[in-house]
Amino acid sequence: MKVFSGSANRPLAQEICDHLHVSLGESEVDRFSDGEIYFQIQENVRGQDVFIVQPTCHPVNENLVELLLMIDAFKRSSARRITPVIPYYGYARQDRKDKPRVPISSRLVADLIQAAGATRLLTMDLHAGQIQGFFDIPVDHLFAAPVILEYVSKLNLPDLTVVAPDAGGVERARAYAKRLDASLVIMDKRRVQANVAEVMHVIGEVEGKTALIIDDMIDTAGTLIQAAEALLKQGARKVYAAATHAVLSGSALDRINGAGFEQVIVTNSIPLNGKQSPKLKVLSIAWLLGEAIQSIHEETSVSKLFV
Secondary structure, three states: OEEEEOOOOHHHHHHHHHHHOOOEOOEEEEEOOOOOEEEEEOOOOOOOEEEEEOOOOOOHHHHHHHHHHHHHHHHHOOOOEEEEEEOOOOOOOOOOOOOOOOOOHHHHHHHHHHHHOOOOEEEEOOOOHHHHHHOOOOEEEEOOHHHHHHHHHHHOOOOEEEEEOOHHHHHHHHHHHHHHOOEEEEEEEEEEEOOEEEEEEEEOOOOOOEEEEEEEEEOOOHHHHHHHHHHHHOOOOEEEEEEEEEOOOOOHHHHHHHOOOOEEEEEOOOOOOOOOOOOEEEEOOHHHHHHHHHHHHHOOOOHHHOO
């Protein structure tokens, strides 16, 4: 087994290797003067079980092309099996034709990954679980729930209710509510345009309760902040939020700092690159990905990693 890293989230890859007690694979990623990506493996991988840690986060297109070139290099170097480890799968929000004459971008990305030579995929908290069906290779789809639930349980939040920020997140929020023995609240959201959402109604009882909003990602934080405002107007005592992927584009962090959150919990699936806030709590998913990699390598079940 060998674990390699692209340039997207090398600290996470190193944490995974530390958990597995293996050395991070030696490779070189560079750029030509025109921006073209250069990659070279600097050790023998013939017949090896290779895992490539590379979330396709910002800059999405750069990191995606880098991943494709890495997969191709390992294929041409006769690796026995090539498993991209993509904690954050870019383009996952474009999983269907919701308007005329638009691409299904997440399917195209799946085709590219397979065409490059991937033989298996390990990912986490896809925006739409059905994306697994875009692949003709095995997909191990993990959830950050074990990491987040462990932390939230230690907070001992009183009168807890779990909040789904939109109808699409109800299944995820229900799973958290069940495991935290909490009630469930659903936000009725109307999306006006891309990255702009308007919360319309709060379905459920929140007065006097501690609300925990559960989502898969925080991008501009617009949905999150509007949900928090609606909950506080309805009488929620305190508002927390938890999401797997901290995209945090634009002024998202400033908006979170100015909102009424007690704490916003995220994971290190995406590097924060210096973004800091007293309201932001970052949890590591390295052990979870490490255990999944070990199970895949040993051909054992990964179901033990699901809560």
